[in-house]
Amino acid sequence: MAVDPRKQTSLHCLYYWAEQTPDNVYLTQPYPDGRVEDITWKQAADQVSRMAGYLMSLDLPDRSNIGLLGKNSAYWILADLAIWAAGHVSVPLYPTLNGETAAYILEHSEARLLFLGKMDGTADGWNDIKGSLPADLPIISLPLSPRDDTPKWLDIIAEQEPAKPRMPDPDDLATIVYTSGSTGRPKGVMHSFRNMISVADGLQQLFPVSSEERMLSYLPLAHVAERAAVETQSLYFGFHLYFANSLDTFQEDLQRARPTLFFSVPRLWMKFYLGVNAKLPPKKQKLLFNIPILNSVVKKKVLRQLGLDHCRAALTGAAPLSAEIVSWYRNLGLELLEVYGMSENFGYSHANRPGQARAGYVGMANPGVEHRIGEGGEVQVRSPGQMLGYYKNEEKTREDLTDDGFLKTGDMGEIDNQGFLRITGRVKDLFKTSKGKYVVPVPIENRFNHPHAEVVCVAGANQPQPCLMVLLSEEARDELERGADRSELEQELAAELDAVNAACEAHEKVAFVVVVKEPWTMENGMLTPTMKIKRNVIEDFYNNRMEDWFARNSKVVWEF
Structure with missing residues (x-):
């Protein structure tokens, strides 16, 4: 099979579905006041054409880079499409960035304009970012x-006439995705519409995918994983996309969507798993x-409570998930399927x-991907989704690609x-x-369950x-704070440590487990936006605490 010529870019897909199924709902957006908005394909295309007309009226240079900052929402995707329809390039920014990094990305990308979306300063970096935005x-x-x-978007589209969109060539630059950066400055990964x-x-x-699917978008759209698995798929296959309002309403949002396809990352699969264990302990599950x-009956009930009883297939990626949890x-x-990809190949690499x-x-x-093991056991991949290169960084582009065009993954x-x-x-x-x-470290971490x-x-x-x-689950931390006895948990952690060490070579054997006090979050910089450590x-x-921990000579060390 090959790409449908009528849907050769994401923007072509929008107008295709607006013509084929104009009254079908494409996007469902919940609001903090409980209101829920449905946007049809026809309405989506109309809003995009109107905003594109407004952007064209600003006389920005051709192929200008335009920033897009905000948590996931229906309007994030409409803004992305409007940028393309006006002939420009979208530059998404993670909503959890600190002010310094956001300012760096806007400056490095030479952004001419910024779409500012869903932010509130509670579970994002707005309080830090707002003072770092360029005044001009x-x-x-x-x-x-x-x-x-x-x-404002709604005011503009109410007054602006729709413009004829500037339909891109598949090989045009579509977006510059700045890596989440587990180390150093983020790099701008350039992707074409074809990628x-x-x-x-x-x-x-x-996998058979149709316009009857439903997905919930809640992982950051600024990352290629969500952009590939959710935005691009929904546009290509023409299915219904739902959004989450907040972490507090996530279960309600999930129940509304009843997704048939679901994409998540290991941290959240673990949270779901731990949540089930809190209500139905593993010993009782086994029984x-x-x-x-x-x-x-019990298994269906568990999936129903998770909101995944309609799910035909679920994907996990962005970081390892232990075989035991899968x-x-x-x-x-x-059907939980582990997939693998990188920002540099738009997430298109490997899948179960x-x-x-x-x-x-x-x-x-x-399909279309080549792989091999290179020097030092490093995975090398050549993919149809492979980047055009790093923006304004030819040296790093040459460094990360082999002479015959394979990406050095670092894995x-x-x-x-x-x-x-x-x-x-x-x-x-x-x-x-x-x-x-x-x-x-990774194989040892994966064995500790x-x-x-x-x-x-x-x-x-x-x-x-x-x-x-080890960071304990929120439920376990709450119980300990309320004064629960930790001796049984300590024994269990020590036993798990022994089980892990039994499979380790002598120099890899873990000396002790430290139960940490400080939660690891995106806000304090210990997790990436896709929740990797x-x-x-x-x-x-x-x-600076290591010396003290080793001196205690204990199997389990408590920070609190």
């Missing part, structure tokens, strides 16, 4: 924007799941296929005889103990042995 940068406020002193649509082209060869008559979901009856999934592996190469991996890829760690994550032995462990990080550079820091930030934060 024009701003257009989308609905739910924190600014009311700028031109972006390759994801939909690949998916239609792997109920083994009773033939109750088995399917198997738990699959045992529930949810329905009915052919292997827990612990990120799947086989997607270490193994490819088995069936073509399945297993990620074994990050090249830069390796560290040496004081004995001069290398430790690869306790029902109350939300996220873990193995550290210990220049120490005699590695140690493992920022290993260097976490290590720096705890580095």
Whole structure:
């Protein structure tokens, strides 16, 4: 199969569905006051054409870079499309950025204008960002924007006549996606429209997707994972896209959407898993799941309470998820498929296929993708979604690509005889103990699975042995704060440590587990916007405590 010529870019897709199914609802946006807005394909195309007309009237230079800042909303996607329809390039910014990084991206990208969307300063970086925006940068406020002193989207489209969109060539630059940056300054990854649509082209060869699907968009659209899995797919296949209002209403938003396809990241799959464990402890699950008559009833009830009982397939990516957790979901009856990709190939690299999934592996190469293991065990990939390069950084582009055009992923991996890829760690994550032995942290982290462990990080550079820091689930932390006895939990963590160490070589054996006090969040910089740990930030934060922890000579160290 190949890309439908009538849908050769995301913008072509919008107008295709506006013509084919004008009255079908495309976007459903909830509001803090409880109101829910439905936007049809015809209405979406009309608003995009009107905003494109307004942008054209500003006489910006051709192919100008335009910033897009805000949490996910229907209007985020409409703004993205309007930027393209006016002949410009979109530059999304994570809503959780700090002010310094946001200012850097706007300056580095030479943004001529900023669309400012859903922000409130509570679960985002608005309070820090607002003082860092260039004073001379024009701003257009989308609905739910924190600014009311700028031109507003709804006012503009009410007055502006629709313009004929400037339909792009597939090879035109569409967007510059700045990496979430677990280290150093973010890099601007340039993607063409062809790169972006390759994801939909690949998916239609792997999995039957139709206009009857439903998805919920809540992971940051500024990241390629959500842009590829949700925005691009919904536009190409013409299905209904729902949005979440807030973390507090997430379950309600999920129940409204009843997604048939669902994409999430390991941190959230873990939170769902821990939430189920809090209500239905693992021992009770094991008992109920083994009773033939109750088995399917209980599992369906669990999926219904998660809001995933209509889900045909679910994807997990952006970071490793342990094989044990993947198997738990699959045992529930949810086809959880691990996928793999990077900002540099628009997330189009590897995926597990329905009915052919292997827990612990990120799947086989997607259609059109080539893969190999290079020097030092590094995974190298050549993909139809591969970037045009890094914006204003040819040196880094040359550094990250081989002479024959493969992307150096920075991940270490193994490819088995069936073509399945297993990620074994990050090249830069390796560290040496004081004995001069290398430790690869990711496999150790993946083996540590306790029902109350939300996220873990193995550290210990220049120490005699590695140690493992664990952030407990919110429920477990709350119970301990209310004075719950921690002796049983301590015994369980120690037992889990013994089980992990049994599979480790001598120099990798973890000396102790540290139960940390400080939550790891995007706001305090310990997680990326896709909820991966920022290993260097976490290590720096705890580095001066290592000596004390080792001196305690205890299997489990408590920070509180």
